[in-house]
Every structure is written in structure tokens, then in C-alpha cells.
Amino acid sequence: MVFIMADEQAGGAGAKLRDRLASKGVQAEYVSLENVEVRPCRNCGYCSKKNPGHCAVRDDGDWIYPKIAAADAVVVVTPVVFGGYSFKVKRVLDKLGLVMDSHYAVRHGELVKGGRPGRRFRLFAVGVGALADGEGEVFSTLARETIRIVQGLGGAFLAGPEADGRLLDEIASEVAKA
Amino acid sequence: MNALIVNMSPRAKGTSAMLAGMCVSHLERGGVPVERLDLYPALQDPAMLYAAVGRADALVLSGPCYINTYPAEVTAFLQGMAAHPDALHGQRLYGMIQGGMPTAHTHESGLRQLELFARKCGLTYMGGFVMGMGAMLDGAPLDKLFNGKTVKRKLDAFFDHIQRGEPSPRQLYLDAQFKLPAIGWRLLALAANHSINAQRRALAAGKPVAQ
Numbered sequence: 001m002v003f004i005m006a007d008e009q010a011g012g013a014g015a016k017l018r019d020r021l022a023s024k025g026v027q028a029e030y031v032s033l034e035n036v037e038v039r040p041c042r043n044c045g046y047c048s049k050k051n052p053g054h055c056a057v058r059d060d061g062d063w064i065y066p067k068i069a070a071a072d073a074v075v076v077v078t079p080v081v082f083g084g085y086s087f088k089v090k091r092v093l094d095k096l097g098l099v100m101d102s103h104y105a106v107r108h109g110e111l112v113k114g115g116r117p118g119r120r121f122r123l124f125a126v127g128v129g130a131l132a133d134g135e136g137e138v139f140s141t142l143a144r145e146t147i148r149i150v151q152g153l154g155g156a157f158l159a160g161p162e163a164d165g166r167l168l169d170e171i172a173s174e175v176a177k178a
Numbered sequence: 179m180n181a182l183i184v185n186m187s188p189r190a191k192g193t194s195a196m197l198a199g200m201c202v203s204h205l206e207r208g209g210v211p212v213e214r215l216d217l218y219p220a221l222q223d224p225a226m227l228y229a230a231v232g233r234a235d236a237l238v239l240s241g242p243c244y245i246n247t248y249p250a251e252v253t254a255f256l257q258g259m260a261a262h263p264d265a266l267h268g269q270r271l272y273g274m275i276q277g278g279m280p281t282a283h284t285h286e287s288g289l290r291q292l293e294l295f296a297r298k299c300g301l302t303y304m305g306g307f308v309m310g311m312g313a314m315l316d317g318a319p320l321d322k323l324f325n326g327k328t329v330k331r332k333l334d335a336f337f338d339h340i341q342r343g344e345p346s347p348r349q350l351y352l353d354a355q356f357k358l359p360a361i362g363w364r365l366l367a368l369a370a371n372h373s374i375n376a377q378r379r380a381l382a383a384g385k386p387v388a389q
Binding site for chain 1: 187246247251257279280281287290292294295297298374
């Protein structure tokens with residue numbers, strides 16, 4: 001199962017991607033973040049020290065994080081905001097540690113986190129919008145760093161403001177391969 | 179010159195706040211008028227926040243690294259500033275970002291986003307400072323870091339650049355990075371994992387866990 005979460009400011013690219021995946025026989029669950037509220041991470045230490053893997057706050061994270069943990073691949077569809085994720089997408093990603101192993105490991109001579117328990121996390125970040133000079137590179141680097149820190153797989157894709165069909169097909173093929 | 183220093187962490191007494199406080203003290207000692215705000219409460223009062231931005235000639239933004247860049251609230255802040263062009267008049271912009279992992283590249287995207295923001299909104303990006311292993315400090319003074327003395331020296335140089343209105347080179351914080359051979363990191367990971375496991379065992383046994 002592929003879990004797609006999308007900020008609707010990305011012009012409906014998330015739903016289009018779900019349809020492309022379905023046409024390739026890949027089951028995907030699509031969640032629009034339009035009416036989803038994940039409260040901000042307050043770095044209170046509850047999830048790391050008092051109740052590992054659980055947030056102290058009750059909100060839509062209660063059902064989103066289990067889906068992220070269970071998915072074969074997670075696709076994040078976001079407008080690119082100053083080279084990063086949108087506010088709504090970042091609110092969800094800020095608590096990604098809830099579904100990751102908090103132990104440390106060393107990979108390629110550098111300290112990283114334990115990653116997803118049991119199997120490698122697969123993350124695909126799709127950035128949508130008209131990009132300023134250098135913005136695509138910053139977005140791609142940001143996604144790659146996230147994948148690296150959780151010892152994951154996946155990648156970043158940049159779609160123009162219209163997120164055209166050919167590119168969505170390419171993304172769907174990459175996700176399907178994962 | 180007036181400087182606005184913003185602590186962009188949800189915690190008023192964490193490591194980002196400590197770095198912001200160091201910056202405030204340094205600039206005040208140098209005779210720079212400084213205003214300091216905590217972002218999370220300030221976002222509840224946008225008129226006050228953007229008026230403070232408008233009064234400043236230099237903005238120094240200090241925040242934690244959540245998943246390789248600043249937290250979501252910082253995106254809201256940057257978008258808020260972009261939506262208040264009356265508050266923006268080419269200010270010099272400096273960033274500080276700190277996170278648990280020791281490598282600069284893990285956190286550097288935060289600074290690159292500030293640079294893009296500055297370019298799009300007509301501000302002048304002047305550089306930043308990345309500090310690894312910030313979570314280890316939990317707001318305590320820098321001397322608790324393995325490389326505390328080096329970080330302090332480089333941070334002072336960074337604050338000097340802010341005071342003089344100069345750009346701050348990337349090499350400054352790269353030189354402050356704590357470096358170990360892979361075997362050193364493995365030992366450190368082993369020690370950290372041992373501590374996490376001990377904490378989990380204490381939790382399972384219903385014993386109190388140190389915060």
C-alpha cells in the first residue's frame with residue numbers, strides 16, 4: 001500500500017498521482033491535508049522519554065502516523081515554499097520521529113537514526129509550483145537529507161505548476177517500483 | 179543598527195533560545211540595540227511581530243532543526259513576512275540552526291531556505307551558523323559540548339560579523355563541526371543506544387525517567 005498525503009495547494013497533484021498508481025495496479029490511499037490538523041511538535045520529550053512512539057497531543061496525527069508506519073511507500077505532495085515543504089505538510093513531517101526507531105547507527109562514516117523498525121522507510125517528495133532559481137535543488141537536497149537520516153529509500157521530484165501527466169506517470173512508475 | 183533576534187523554538191529555554199540569548203548578549207556588549215522575541219507566542223500577535231520585523235535593520239533567526247530544516251511554524255513566519263511587504267526593507271538576514279545530529283549538512287537546508295526567502299522578498303541574506311549536537315545540550319551552556327570551546331569561538335566570530343553588518347562565511351561553522359573517525363561515531367552510537375535502552379527498561383519497570 002502506498003500512502004499519499006498532499007497539500008491541496010499543490011493543485012490536486014496528489015489525487016492525480018493516486019489515479020496514475022491505480023492504473024498501474026498499485027493500491028494507494030490518498031489523504032488531503034486540507035482539513036487535517038496535526039498540532040505543532042513542542043519538543044516536550046513525551047514521545048522519546050515518557051511514552052516512546054506516542055505523542056502527548058490528541059489530534060489527526062493519531063490516525064496519520066499509523067498509516068505512515070504501515071505504508072510500503074509514503075508520497076508527500078507539497079507546494080514548494082522557499083525550497084521546503086508547505087506548512088501543512090511540514091506539521092506532519094515534524095513528528096515523523098514518532099514512527100522511527102530513535103536508536104543511532106553509523107552509515108558511511110556518519111551518525112544516522114535507526115530508521116523505520118523492521119523495514120526501510122520509502123519516502124518520495126513531490127514538489128509542485130513555479131520554482132525560483134536554486135529552489136528545486138534546495139527542495140531535492142532537503143528530501144534527500146530526510147531519506148538519509150532515516151536510512152530510507154526514495155527521492156524527490158519537481159513538478160511545474162501544472163504537474164503535467166507525463167511527469168506524474170514517471171513518478172508513479174518510480175513509486176510502483178519501490 | 180537595530181537587531182531583532184528571534185528564538186524560533188517552541189521551547190523558551192532550549193538550545194535555540196540559549197543561542198539567541200548568546201547573540202543578544204554579544205550584540206548588546208557591542209552597543210547594538212537589540213529586541214528579542216520568541217516566535218511561537220509572537221505568531222499569536224502578528225501586528226506586534228511584523229512591527230518588530232519592520233523596526234529592525236538586521237534579523238537573526240535562531241531555531242531547531244526538525245526533519246532537516248526549521249519547524250513548520252518557521253514556514254508560517256516566513257510566509258507571514260512575505261505577506262507583509264511593508265515590514266520588509268532589505269534587512270540583513272542571518273540564521274542559526276541547531277539539531278541533534280553532529281553533521282552540518284543534516285541541518286543546512288534550513289539556512290538555504292532562509293537564503294531563498296531573502297532573495298524572494300528583497301532581504302539581504304548574510305549567512306548563518308549550523309550547530310550539531312544541540313539536543314545534547316538541552317539549553318545548557320556550550321561548554322557541555324565535546325567541541326564547546328571551538329563552537330564558542332566560532333559563534334563569537336559569527337556574532338562579530340552580525341555586529342559589523344558583514345556576511346558570515348559558511349566555512350566558519352564547518353570549522354566548528356565535531357569530527358570523529360567512523361569508529362568514534364560507532365562508540366558514541368553504542369553509548370547513546372545503551373542510554374536509550376536503559377531508559378526504556380526503567381519505563382517498563384515503572385521507574386521514574388530523567389528528563
